Amino acid sequence: MARLGFLASHGGSGARAIAQACARGDLAAQPAALISNNGSSSALAWAREEGLPAAHLSGTTHPDPDALDTAILGFLRQHSVDIVILSGYMKVLGPKVLAVYAGRILNIHPSLLPKFGGQGMYGDRVHQAVIDAGELESGATVHLVTAGLDEGPVLAQSNVPVLLTDTLEGLRNRVQATEGKLYVKALRRFLDEWERPGS
Numbered sequence: 562m563a564r565l566g567f568l569a570s571h572g573g574s575g576a577r578a579i580a581q582a583c584a585r586g587d588l589a590a591q592p593a594a595l596i597s598n599n600g601s602s603s604a605l606a607w608a609r610e611e612g613l614p615a616a617h618l619s620g621t622t623h624p625d626p627d628a629l630d631t632a633i634l635g636f637l638r639q640h641s642v643d644i645v646i647l648s649g650y651m652k653v654l655g656p657k658v659l660a661v662y663a664g665r666i667l668n669i670h671p672s673l674l675p676k677f678g679g680q681g682m683y684g685d686r687v688h689q690a691v692i693d694a695g696e697l698e699s700g701a702t703v704h705l706v707t708a709g710l711d712e713g714p715v716l717a718q719s720n721v722p723v724l725l726t727d728t729l730e731g732l733r734n735r736v737q738a739t740e741g742k743l744y745v746k747a748l749r750r751f752l753d754e755w756e757r758p759g760s
């Protein structure tokens with residue numbers, strides 16, 4: 562059964578949705594570890610409540626980026642993680658993690674990539690940019706993670722309308738309401754391919 566390593570900066574809603582799907586038997590996977598760059602994140606508190614091995618690893622604990630990259634990789638390997646799940650993780654993954662887990666790191670982004678992705682595009686900044694651009698639709702994207710921000714192959718997307726009267730909160734809530742189900746669907750499809758011999 563695939564072992565999942567979560568990285569989250571805030572609430573980790575995607576990680577929680579996936580962990581609940583694993584507990585229901587809807588995903589052939591099991592949570593194995595969680596890392597947060599935010600020592601006071603509710604994702605870290607949730608992981609500890611769940612008895613999940615959890616660590617605060619960040620620029621505060623490891624000011625040197627290479628040392629942080631090594632520490633993140635070490636924690637993932639210590640817990641025999643097979644697949645890395647980014648769940649609102651707001652930092653760029655380093656080359657060591659990217660190399661060892663190439664093709665096995667998933668992320669969810671709150672726009673229809675490739676639109677509204679890349680440096681500086683995260684959280685509410687994305688939704689505000691969508692509204693400012695006058696887009697008629699938005700959604701979330703699950704993609705494989707590569708060295709470039711939000712540039713990896715798309716695995717799945719959700720679609721929601723953008724209303725002319727939309728506020729930032731209204732659009733955020735409408736997009737976020739699709740994320741948990743989308744992430745579970747994308748991971749199920751990924752696991753089907755990953756577990757097929759020779760895939």
Ligand SMILES: Nc1nc2c(c(=O)[nH]1)N[C@@H](CN(C=O)c1ccc(C(=O)N[C@@H](CCC(=O)O)C(=O)O)cc1)CN2
Nearest residue numbers: 650651652653654670680681682683707708709710711
């Ligand atoms: N190597 C990669 N690392 C990460 C990727 C990726 O595709 N390749 N995805 C991001 C997640 N993400 C959007 O989905 C994202 C996260 C953060 C940023 C960003 O600009 N961050 C700011 C700092 C924000 C903060 O400190 O709170 C920055 O780096 O200046 C853009 C996109 C996760 N990592």
Ligand SMILES: NCC(=O)N[C@@H]1O[C@H](COP(=O)([O-])[O-])[C@@H](O)[C@H]1O
Nearest residue numbers: 571572573574575649670671683684
């Ligand atoms: N570029 C990455 C990004 O913006 N991710 C977004 O951050 C939010 C995290 O919420 P959460 O911490 O409650 O899961 C989610 O909406 C996710 O799509």
